[in-house]
Amino acid sequence: MYCNKCKAEYIEGIEICPNCGKALVEKQHITEDEVVEYRELITVATTTNYFLVPLAKSILESEDITHFIKGEHLMNMPRFMIPIEIQVVKEDEELARELLKDLDL
Ligand SMILES: [Zn+2]
Structure with a gap:
């Protein structure tokens, strides 16, 4: 059992958190904050030019982005040419777009 408020785990059978009194849940639920954080990735480029992806990566790496x-694994199957998305966290979106705009992705 798990307390979402205290982020604490308790043994089976305990229904109320001894710490805060909140009802325990079956298993760890991702809180809303964590979901938002997880989804804060912004796609700054979509490309089938697989050979440009390592270049894009090194540019982003050089700026610590x-x-x-x-879809990186798709690069091993170039004949499918499925678009690969380059994603960054929201805070780096503008810089990343700026850095990648000359790449012609
Ligand atoms: Zn609690």
């Missing part, structure tokens, strides 16, 4: 390549 945390980035994610959605």
